[in-house]
Amino acid sequence: MTGNLHQIVxxxxxxxxxxxxxxxxxxxxxxxxxxxxxxALDELALEYRDMGRSFxxxxxxxxxxxRTKPDFAPYILRMYxxxxxxxxxxxxxxxxxxxxxxxxxxxEIEILRGVDVGGILRALLERGLIRIVGxxxxxxxxxxxxxxxxxxxxxxxxxxxxxPKLREIKDLVSDGEAPITTLQVPTGAADxxxxxxxxRTTPQGPKD
Amino acid sequence: xxxxxKLEIFEGPMDLLLHLIxxxxxxxxxxxxxxxxxxxxxxxxxxxxxxxDLAGDFLLMAATLMHIKSKMLLPDIGDQEExxxxxxxxxxxxxxxxxxxxxxHDLSEREVLGRDVFSRMPSxxxxxxxxxxxxxxxxxxxxxxxxFKRIIDQRLPEAQLRFRLEEWSINEKxxxxxxxxxxxxxxxxxxxxxxxxxxxxxxxxxxALLELVHRGAVKIFQADLESDILLNAIPDKxxxxxx
Numbered sequence: 223m224t225g226n227l228h229q230i231v232x233x234x235x236x237x238x239x240x241x242x243x244x245x246x247x248x249x250x251x252x253x254x255x256x257x258x259x260x261x262a263l264d265e266l267a268l269e270y271r272d273m274g275r276s277f278x279x280x281x282x283x284x285x286x287x288x289r290t291k292p293d294f295a296p297y298i299l300r301m302y303x304x305x306x307x308x309x310x311x312x313x314x315x316x317x318x319x320x321x322x323x324x325x326x327x328x329x330e331i332e333i334l335r336g337v338d339v340g341g342i343l344r345a346l347l348e349r350g351l352i353r354i355v356g357x358x359x360x361x362x363x364x365x366x367x368x369x370x371x372x373x374x375x376x377x378x379x380x381x382x383x384x385x386p387k388l389r390e391i392k393d394l395v396s397d398g399e400a401p402i403t404t405l406q407v408p409t410g411a412a413d414x415x416x417x418x419x420x421x422r423t424t425p426q427g428p429k430d
Numbered sequence: 431x432x433x434x435x436k437l438e439i440f441e442g443p444m445d446l447l448l449h450l451i452x453x454x455x456x457x458x459x460x461x462x463x464x465x466x467x468x469x470x471x472x473x474x475x476x477x478x479x480x481x482x483d484l485a486g487d488f489l490l491m492a493a494t495l496m497h498i499k500s501k502m503l504l505p506d507i508g509d510q511e512e513x514x515x516x517x518x519x520x521x522x523x524x525x526x527x528x529x530x531x532x533x534x535h536d537l538s539e540r541e542v543l544g545r546d547v548f549s550r551m552p553s554x555x556x557x558x559x560x561x562x563x564x565x566x567x568x569x570x571x572x573x574x575x576x577x578f579k580r581i582i583d584q585r586l587p588e589a590q591l592r593f594r595l596e597e598w599s600i601n602e603k604x605x606x607x608x609x610x611x612x613x614x615x616x617x618x619x620x621x622x623x624x625x626x627x628x629x630x631x632x633x634x635x636x637x638a639l640l641e642l643v644h645r646g647a648v649k650i651f652q653a654d655l656e657s658d659i660l661l662n663a664i665p666d667k668x669x670x671x672x673x
Contacts, residue, residue, distance in 0.1 A: 239551060280547075292546040307544035311534065312441050318533035334526055337442030337487045348646070376543045386536035388529060 227254055231262045241285025241375060283374035284381060307376075316342045317351060317373070321385055324368035325355050331367075343367065351376065443491030444527045446473060447520070458524060461517050463502055467495040494520065573652050574619075574643070577659050578636050581623045598631055603638030611648060611663040619650070619659035 230251065235242055244263060248256045263286050267279040270288075277290045290298060299306055309317070316339050319331050331339050346352045355368040369382070379385060450469050456462055474488055501516035515521075541547045611617060622635055639661075642648040651660040 236550070239549075287549050289541075289543070289547040289549050292541055295546050295548070298548045306546075307542065309538070314534035314538055315530050318530055318537055321537075322533060334523070334530060335442060336444035336491065336523070336527070348649075377537055378541045378543065378547070386533065386540075388533065 227251070227258060227262050228265065231259065232266055235266070235279065235286055235288060238287075241283050241287040243285040246285070280378070281380050282378055283371050287375075312337075312339075313342050313346060317346060317369070320346075320352055320367050321369050321373065321382070322388065325366040326368075327358060327360075327364050327366060329364065443488045444524065446470065446488070447491065447524060448527065448531075451524070458521060458528075461521065463495065463499050463517055463520075467492075467499045470495055571640075573659065574640070574650055577619050577652075578632075581620065582629075582632065598634045600634055600638050600641060603634050604641055607635070607638055607642060608647065611661065614663075616660055616662050619661060622661075 231247060234247060234250065244256055244259045247259050247263075248254070251259065263279075267281070267286070270277070270279045276294050277288050279286055280289045282289075295306065312335075315335060316331060319334050320326055323330070323334075328339060328343060331343075343352070347354070350370055350372045352367050352373065353370045354365045356366045357363040358366050373379075374381065447466070447470065450466050450473075451458055451461065454462070454465065454469075456466070471492060474492060477488075498516045498519060543549065607622065610622075622639060623632055627635070639648065643650060647664055649662045649664055651662060652658075
């Protein structure tokens with residue numbers, strides 16, 4: 223076999239149908255160190271960026287993948303005679319909840335969204351964006367949901383830590399002179415304790 | 431003939447409430463609960479008049495609002511320790527909901543694969559995508575039930591009473607359908623129900639198909655309500671067709 227590491231890695235990336243992680247490449251090329259492979263990947267990414275091509279080498283879901291730039295989406299869709307992948311607002315909201323609060327129960331999602339999410343969960347499962355990560359030790363042993371690697375791939379995320387940060391409440395409310403301190407709204411990303419989800423059905427009135 | 435309208439923007443009670451708060455330009459931390467409740471109820475009446483499907487969630491929220499409203503009307507006795515503003519019951523979830531909407535927006539602003547950016551795809555996926563405009567739309571349970579009903583309806587007039595020793599179990603049928611699909615990859619719904627099949631076998635076959643769909647081993651597609659339903663074996667290796 224010939225070629226330098228740089229080219230070998232490039233060839234692998236070119237032919238691969240999923241984001242290729244340094245670890246996977248290392249398994250294929252045991253003669254090279256993972257540091258060398260990481261270095262080659264970084265170099266390649268920079269090269270493609272500087273070349274001004276219509277695609278770039280992007281880091282997604284802990285791997286690297288060639289992706290076209292957004293400017294060319296209309297042409298590619300024309301080629302496939304397809305309309306762009308769309309998720310409804312409801313589906314996106316549900317997905318956002320799961321992404322930030324996983325592992326999470328269906329009931330907890332419903333409390334946050336105020337509507338039944340059964341159909342949406344099924345659709346998201348079918349699209350492989352979420353998965354059932356287990357069951358909770360509660361009556362009925364309900365499913366616990368989390369996001370998948372495909373979710374990271376689709377939304378151009380390296381890992382869950384690279385999710386957009388939760389915005390502070392005061393930034394959401396235009397006139398921010400509100401007594402935010404009295405409100406216990408979770409602000410930490412990916413926080414999954416159910417205690418933080420206020421239960422809408424039990425009024426927290428004083429007469430109890 | 432009646433129509434059902436789905437108003438996407440008020441997909442749930444939270445959406446409606448948020449809309450009312452924004453429309454009235456009121457402070458979320460000082461919601462005029464009487465006004466908002468009245469408007470909320472008026473909107474619910476409108477939805478009923480439009481014959482829109484009013485989910486129980488809307489009623490639950492209405493009850494919560496009215497509960498808060500009544501609490502606000504009660505005179506403040508003032509002897510108890512610092513009472514919480516009853517409106518917090520609604521403010522808290524609303525704020526969380528706003529955060530979620532914001533997050534959903536952030537997600538949709540990203541360079542989404544299949545919308546903004548494209549990667550090289552395995553040829554299999556390419557070919558399904560390349561089918562393009564004629565690509566069948568995923569069907570739902572009701573379409574499947576409709577299709578089954580049509581089969582039963584078509585068959586009944588010439589139904590004969592006959593007895594067969596063969597009894598099918600759902601599991602056997604599942605295996606049979608799975609084997610057929612494994613070979614053909616795609617087949618029409620009707621192919622599963624030959625005219626000679628008796629009623630009990632029809633039913634077992636249908637139940638077996640439902641189970642396969644439920645397991646995620648089969649996907650059902652229908653281009654439009656009139657056309658034939660297509661069954662697709664899911665190529666995913668992790669979900670094998672084996673029972």
